[in-house]
Each structure stands twice: as C-alpha cells, then as structure tokens.
Amino acid sequence: MPELISRQEETEDRELVAATLDGDQDAFTLLVQRYERRIVNYVRRIIRRHEDAHDLAQDIFIKVYMALDRYDPKYEFSTWLFRIAQNAAIDVVRKKGIIEESLVRPGRDGEGEQEMDVEGEEVSPYRSLSNKQMAAAMELAIERLPDDYRDLIDLRHFGELSYEEIAAVKGMPLGTVKNKLFRARNVLKGELEHFLEP
Numbered sequence: 001m002p003e004l005i006s007r008q009e010e011t012e013d014r015e016l017v018a019a020t021l022d023g024d025q026d027a028f029t030l031l032v033q034r035y036e037r038r039i040v041n042y043v044r045r046i047i048r049r050h051e052d053a054h055d056l057a058q059d060i061f062i063k064v065y066m067a068l069d070r071y072d073p074k075y076e077f078s079t080w081l082f083r084i085a086q087n088a089a090i091d092v093v094r095k096k097g098i099i100e101e102s103l104v105r106p107g108r109d110g111e112g113e114q115e116m117d118v119e120g121e122e123v124s125p126y127r128s129l130s131n132k133q134m135a136a137a138m139e140l141a142i143e144r145l146p147d148d149y150r151d152l153i154d155l156r157h158f159g160e161l162s163y164e165e166i167a168a169v170k171g172m173p174l175g176t177v178k179n180k181l182f183r184a185r186n187v188l189k190g191e192l193e194h195f196l197e198p
Contacts, residue, residue, distance in 0.1 A: 013077035020068060028068075032061050035078070039085050042159035046089035047096075056092060060085050079168040082159060086169065141191035149184035156181060 013034075019027035039060060044053035064084055071080055142150055155166045163181075167174045 014073045038160045043089040045154040045158050047092050060088050082169045141188050152181050153184050
C-alpha cells in the first residue's frame with residue numbers, strides 16, 4: 001500500500017485516467033482514493049442525507065469509470081468529476097425530494113423541544129456545548145444562504161475545489177466566483193458573529 005500512496009502523490013490525474021483506460025485497475029483506485037472524501041462531503045451537502053452520501057459516491061465513481069473514455073484531458077479531471085457528482089446529487093434530490101433535517105426535535109414525552117446533537121470533540125462540557133451550538137448555527141446559516149452562494153460554499157469548503165475548478169464546474173468567470181464567495185463568507189460571518197471570540 002505505501003507504493004500506491006507514493007505513486008498517488010507523484011502522478012497527475014490525467015496520467016491515472018490514461019493508465020486506467022489502458023487497463024490499470026490500480027490507477028482508478030488511486031483516483032477514487034484521491035477524491036472519495038471530497039465527493040462524499042460535497043454530495044452530502046446537496047442531498048442532506050449523510051447515510052446516503054457514501055452510496056451515492058460509489059454510484060458516481062461507477063458512472064465516472066463507465067464514462068472515462070469520454071473524458072477530455074484538456075480539462076481538469078476534478079472539474080469533470082464534480083460536474084458528474086453535482087448532476088447525480090441533483091437527480092437524487094429530484095427523485096426523492098429534499099429531506100429537511102430539523103435542528104430541533106421534540107423533547108421526551110412530547111414536552112418542549114430538544115436541540116439536535118452535533119458531533120464534536122469533547123474538550124470540556126462548556127466547549128463541547130459551544131462547539132455543538134456553533135456547528136448547528138453554521139449548518140443553519142449555510143442553509144439560509146441563497147442557492148448560488150450555498151453551492152459555491154459547498155464546492156469550496158466541502159468539495160475542496162480551487163477557485164479555478166469552481167469557475168469551470170459552474171461555468172462562471174473566476175472573478176464572479178471569488179466575488180460571490182467573498183459575499184457568502186461575509187453573510188456567514190455576520191450570522192455567526194456572536195460565536196467568534198474577540
């Protein structure tokens with residue numbers, strides 16, 4: 001396995017695609033390893049169902065494998081991959097409908113409401129509560145963003161794409177991507193101001 005990791009770091013995506021098309025199964029495995037976490041995070045943000053994100057990511061990589069001969073190497077592989085992922089996730093949303101997850105759920109015996117648990121590292125009870133509240137507030141603030149802002153935040157921070165890759169995926173000028181991300185971050189900063197330490 002160390003040989004695969006070292007090869008992964010040294011090999012460009014286009015070379016891995018070419019090797020896969022030449023019958024090298026390990027080359028495609030490297031592509032999956034390189035992008036799997038990012039694709040799972042990205043589609044999870046779109047479909048809003050963590051438990052389905054891994055299954056969808058597997059389906060996406062199968063689609064990618066089946067269509068690999070149609071990939072045009074003059075474009076970034078990541079751009080092509082994320083377009084396929086975005087379309088697949090949107091198809092899931094259209095078929096199943098968006099399932100909203102409430103940040104609040106009914107309390108025991110139907111009395112009052114209870115805040116949804118958000119996973120976080122336990123440092124101290126106060127810090128843990130603060131982290132959970134911040135995560136819930138961040139999730140809610142991102143959901144309130146206009147669709148185009150939210151999608152750019154998802155691609156940048158959950159899909160970990162560069163500005164250039166986002167511009168290619170969305171078909172927008174680079175300056176527009178940077179401008180909209182700047183505005184989206186300012187909106188989020190305003191929404192989360194009370195959580196930020198002085």
